Amino acid sequence: MNTSFAIETVGLNYRFGSQTVVKDLSLQVPKGSIYGFLGPNGAGKTTTIKILLNLLQSSSDKVFIFGKELNSNRTACLKQMGSLVEQPAIYAHLTGKENLINRCILLGINQRKVAEMLALVGLTSAANKKAGKYSLGMKQRLGIALALIADPELLLLDEPTNGLDPNGIIEIRNLMIELAGKHGKTILVSSHLLAEIERTATHVGIINKGELLFQGKINELHDLSKPVIKIEVDDSAAALNILSTTGAEIIDMDEGLVKIAYTGKAEMGKYNSLLVNNGVTVYAIYTEKKDLEHLFLDITSKN
Amino acid sequence: MRSFYISFVSEFYKSRKTLAFWAAIVLPLIICGLIALGYYYDSAKVLKYNYPGMILWFKYSGAALGVMGMLILPFYVMFMAFSVNNIEHKNDTWKTLFSQPLNKFSIYAAKYAYAVALLFICLFLFALLTYSTGYLLQMLVPKFTFNDYNPAIILSKLYGKLFLASLGILSVQFILSLIWSDFLKPMGIGFVGTIMGMITGSVGWKYAYLIPYSDPTLALGSSAAAKKANPESFAVFTQEVWVSIAYGVILFIVGYFILTKRNIK
CATH class of the missing domain: 3.40.50.300 (P-loop containing nucleotide triphosphate hydrolases)
Known part of the structure; x- marks a missing residue:
């Protein structure tokens, strides 16, 4: 052993x-x-x-x-x-x-x-x-x-x-x-x-x-909770189309809300202007990091 | 062996402030003390009969043996077997006891041995106090005839026999208290058993000796019967004593298997 x-x-x-x-x-x-x-x-x-x-x-x-x-x-x-x-x-x-x-x-x-x-x-x-x-x-x-x-x-x-x-x-x-x-x-x-x-x-x-x-x-656990960018838009389907061409990693999509993986501040700005330039109204764009408590609840509620 | 020794020392350390331990000392003190007081204050009444030394000793020791053997002894054994185990049930300490780096058998055997030791101390004190208070009475009331007969042999044989005859009850009660944490189950069974033992023992049922609860009564009875012929020659190892010892040995082993198979909650 x-x-x-x-x-x-x-x-x-x-x-x-x-x-x-x-x-x-x-x-x-x-x-x-x-x-x-x-x-x-x-x-x-x-x-x-x-x-x-x-x-x-x-x-x-x-x-x-x-x-x-x-x-x-x-x-x-x-x-x-x-x-x-x-x-x-x-x-x-x-x-x-x-x-x-x-x-x-x-x-x-x-x-x-x-x-x-x-x-x-x-x-x-x-x-x-x-x-x-x-x-x-x-x-x-x-x-x-x-x-x-x-x-x-x-x-x-x-x-x-x-x-x-x-x-x-x-x-x-x-x-x-x-x-x-x-x-x-x-x-x-x-x-x-x-x-x-x-x-x-x-x-x-x-x-x-x-x-x-x-x-x-413990840091491997932290790594599991990668931050995400949440973008609130008027047309999520259009936003999804535009973002997917940039190679952004789409995590989740909902009515008026798109979640993509956070890679850095510069990219976040780029996504924002790209969406605005293509006629999508961006109400809000922000990062969210799941705290460990939520991650723990997520993990334990899965099985 | 070292495991057994330190477990035994720990048993003493834990229980030295409990009633189970003190009862082993206080019980003989009170009973023998009361009888001695009775003989002292009522000496005139006793002297009236003009008992020869041996008979006086029989009457005197019989007073303690009678109450003790029939009634108090079984109840003390029940209570003591309960207390020795209850100290762990009550404090939820079985799990700590069995997570110490000590052999499981030693922990169990030490607990059992401690219960046997308490019973021994209690009966030894009865014999010792009966003996010493007898001579004390002689000093206080010179007219008594205690000096005419030395009861050392007969007292040690009687109490030794009573001790061996109680091992059966002790083992049964020990296992009951090991399994159940509550007071009522072992006490209830013990109570019924004692009454059954008293009845079957005194009516002289042929198989009464097989019930551990009747063994102390039978042991005293068989000695009393023999006493008349030649007081000191009665046999210690009679049938009921062997049965009691057998119960003790078998149930000691059974108890260990119950314990090892059981998960500690």
Whole structure:
């Protein structure tokens, strides 16, 4: 298996009874990347993450963590992973600190890490408060501290900013950038909001109804949304005729509206004068770039 | 082995502030304490019968064993098996527990062993407290005849037998609580089972020993019957004890397979 990937799945399928939840999924998460795993609610993100953690059984030779087959190397794979799945799983009757100590016991690591982690997620002052009394945001941060405490190479974060206020969201974002940038960690972060991870992710995978619809670098996703020139005219058929002789790439045509590919400002001016000179009235001519959010909606609404 | 050890330590760390853990200590303290108080304040009434040392010890320990073996023990076992598993159900932590780099069997076995250990602690304290409060009473009320007989052997045999005879109930309840996250199902089944065990055990149904819930009652009954002949010579490994141990072993293995086949939600 290709070892430049932190996570690789090969034609992964998963079903709950007769319902297929994950369909022929081939994830490729490069080492050191922040991989935004996007999809609307119920797309199969959490199921995929649970498969990656071996909580849900997958067939063998489908999932590889740092090149190692998951089912036959479960413990070795899990050693390199830290995770936060759905709601953070914490013991409500223990304090935040005790939750972290308990994790240290389970992982066999030094309990000195606890204070460091509490400081990292800003819970030092609430360390001795029962975790059940934490706000949603604090629970989420404790969950992140629990995922980070073993200093894993690979982090799986399932909607980590759920319930956080804008400040908290920015903190998590910066933390992810730091972990990947400075410490070379690989992070898979799922979200149903593209805008949320657009600024942090280096790679993106878009999933809907269990199928991977797009996978690549974030700029490849940007490239998908090439700007278009929209021209509002009185006679779109005539305008289309005229424009097609110039070799412009026609994208779409509607009553009174022609969309062509944007190639540059000069061309845009040329199209305008050409239309006017040939007797077509131009009401408006402007460029439009689809933002990623719309692109995301477009991609996920197709299947 | 290391996985098992750290899982076991973690089980203790997690539950040390819960009722399941403290009940194992408080329950024997309260019951033995109350009985001792009763003997102390009503010493005149007890002394009137002029019991020889051995009989006095039987009466004294029988007070705790009677309530314990018949009623409180099954309920404590049910509650404890429920709590040990519920700590994960309630906090939705099965998924984190099983995504740690620890062998799945070790995590499960440690949980089971922890439940067995709690039961052991509880019964051990019963034996220890019965023994020590007996001698304490002797010091406070010198007319008692506790000094005439040393019940160490008989108490450890009785409570040891009770412990082994409870493993069947523990395993059944452990699996029920592992499968179901709610309180009512394992408790309901346990309640019905206990009543069934009490009835079949006390009427002496031929196959009662096959019901794990009647094994503690039967175990105490068979010892009491033998006691009359030669108090210390009763057998620990009687039929119902073997059945209970068999239930324990088989259900322990079955529970593991249930767990591995089940997807962690």
